[in-house]
Amino acid sequence: MTQGIIENLIIELMKLPGIGRKTAQRLAFFILSMPGEDAKGISRAINEVKEKARFCSECFNITDMDVCSICSDNSRDRRKLCVVEEPSNIVVIERTGSFKGLYHVLLGALSPIDGMTPEKLKIKELEGRLRKDEIKEVILATNPNTRGEMTAQYVRERLKPFHVKVTRIAYGLPMGGDIEFADEVTLGKALDGRREMN
C-alpha cells in the first residue's frame, strides 16, 4: 500500500516540466522525509495559487487582488508601459531592475496557424489604457523570435493612431530566443538599448 501512495506522488511530480522519473523519485522521497509542516507548506502554496490567482484587471499580470502590486505601486513611472507576452516575463524583467514603469501582458503572441489571432491577445485592452492613461512610451518586449517579432510589428501598427512613442527592446538578446531564458544583465541591456519603431 505504501508503494501506492509514493508511486502516486512520483506520477504527479512527473507532470512538472523538466521532471523525469528519476528526479520525481528523488523529490518524492525527499518530501516524505520533510517535516510535516514544510511538506504541507508546499501543498498549501499550490492550492492557494490555484484558488486565488487571477489576472490583474489593469495589466493582466497574475495577482490575488483586483489590481496587482505593480499597478498599485505609486512610485512607478506611469508614463512608461512595457508590453510582454506572459506574466512570467514580468518576473524576469523586474529582476533586471532596469525598468520602473508599468506592464501590459498580451497573454500570448500572434501565431495564426495555432489560432492565436489578434483578438485572442489583450490588444484592445492595451488600446483602452492608452486612451485613458498618461502613457508616453510603449516598450515592446515580446520575445526575440518569429512570433514575438510578428506580434511587435502588429501591435506597433495598431498603436499608430495614438501618437505615442513605441520602442522595441534591442538585440543583445539571441534571435530565436525567449525572454524567459535571458540572463538579467543581457535583458537589462536590451531594455536600455531599446529603439524607436517606425
Ligand SMILES: [Zn+2]
Ligand atoms: Zn497590474
